[in-house]
Amino acid sequence: MRFVLTNNEATVRSMAASGELTMSSQYQSPDTYDALAKMPRFKIVRGVTAVAFYLKLNTKVAPTNDVHIRKAPALATDYETVNGTILPGGDLTGPLPKTFAEAHLDTPAPKFDPEAAKAEIVKSAYAGKTDIHLNLTYVSSAKFEKGLGLLMHSNLQQIGFKVNLSGELWNRVTEIASKVDTTPNWPKSSSVRLIPRRIRCSTPSMIPSHGNLGLDGMGAESGGRQDDRRRARHR
Amino acid sequence: MEWVQNLEVDKMIDAARATGDVAAQAKIYKELQQKLIDDQTDVFLEIQIVRHAMDKCLEGYVPGPMQSFDYAFHKYKWTCGYFPSRLAGEGGPQGRKRTS
Numbered sequence: 001m002r003f004v005l006t007n008n009e010a011t012v013r014s015m016a017a018s019g020e021l022t023m024s025s026q027y028q029s030p031d032t033y034d035a036l037a038k039m040p041r042f043k044i045v046r047g048v049t050a051v052a053f054y055l056k057l058n059t060k061v062a063p064t065n066d067v068h069i070r071k072a073p074a075l076a077t078d079y080e081t082v083n084g085t086i087l088p089g090g091d092l093t094g095p096l097p098k099t100f101a102e103a104h105l106d107t108p109a110p111k112f113d114p115e116a117a118k119a120e121i122v123k124s125a126y127a128g129k130t131d132i133h134l135n136l137t138y139v140s141s142a143k144f145e146k147g148l149g150l151l152m153h154s155n156l157q158q159i160g161f162k163v164n165l166s167g168e169l170w171n172r173v174t175e176i177a178s179k180v181d182t183t184p185n186w187p188k189s190s191s192v193r194l195i196p197r198r199i200r201c202s203t204p205s206m207i208p209s210h211g212n213l214g215l216d217g218m219g220a221e222s223g224g225r226q227d228d229r230r231r232a233r234h235r
Numbered sequence: 236m237e238w239v240q241n242l243e244v245d246k247m248i249d250a251a252r253a254t255g256d257v258a259a260q261a262k263i264y265k266e267l268q269q270k271l272i273d274d275q276t277d278v279f280l281e282i283q284i285v286r287h288a289m290d291k292c293l294e295g296y297v298p299g300p301m302q303s304f305d306y307a308f309h310k311y312k313w314t315c316g317y318f319p320s321r322l323a324g325e326g327g328p329q330g331r332k333r334t335s
Binding site (some may be wrong): 024045070 | 237261275284285286300
């Protein structure tokens with residue numbers, strides 16, 4: 001077995017064409033998956049995850065400290081384009097993915113509705129102003145983040161915001177997001193991997209197994225305990 | 236990055252941690268989700284669908300939703316007679332022969 005580390009999509013396609021590649025990573029661009037799917041040698045396998053993607057909004061700085069201004073970008077998001085083209089994924093209706101069956105709140109999926117977005121701005125403390133500025137930042141090395149940023153830039157400009165879009169390196173994003181005042185209105189899109197603490201999963205296959213009865217037994221016993229000292233001992 | 240500082244949210248999290256009743260926890264988590272949706276702390280975009288391009292001769296991958304690295308390589312198997320091209324030192328993908 002040989003692992004090849006590369007962030008170059010052309011290299012992945014080339015290795016697939018030459019026969020060197022037998023399995024891609026899960027982080028290829030949609031274009032690369034499409035290209036490999038057209039090669040007779042490859043199949044595309046898919047799986048639902050517990051990873052949720054959010055557009056994080058700074059709730060403490062103007063103008064996104066106003067809940068109506070925060071609702072405007074949610075209504076100005078073209079979910080179909082995002083989920084279908086920019087970063088193919090499944091529906092997320094709130095903070096928790098459906099994977100957490102027992103705790104998931106079943107709410108209607110958010111909708112792309114630019115007119116409703118404009119109505120939210122009218123309800124805000126910024127109603128009537130023509131210079132409502134939003135600073136949007138994306139991680140420049142992630143192709144899908146740039147696509148998402150450009151889409152949101154266009155949609156938000158159309159409903160009246162003045163948008164400053166900038167791509168930054170990941171370490172710069174973590175630096176500016178370490179303080180309230182320097183965190184942009186939209187610091188980045190972000191994936192949040194949610195790990196169940198003691199919520200039962202919807203299917204047994206979601207519970208990781210080490211294939212070792214001793215370890216699995218300790219994990220099950222630890223997971224069922226409230227006593228953190230006992231849990232720590234099992235870890 | 237959202238800088239949510241909300242006593243109501245904090246109380247819900249503490250209450251969920253304080254009980255061993257899974258149903259009671261789930262109820263609190265649902266209330267908490269509604270609170271975050273009402274406050275629109277984030278735009279809730281999507282759930283990641285993990286994808287891999289795999290050679291049709293390679294089988295055994297099973298997605299593990301709760302695992303960030305869900306590769307049980309020891310369970311994978313190669314179902315064809317020859318490895319592709321350079322791995323086997325042969326002439327190219329077209330030179331492979333399937334056994335199944």
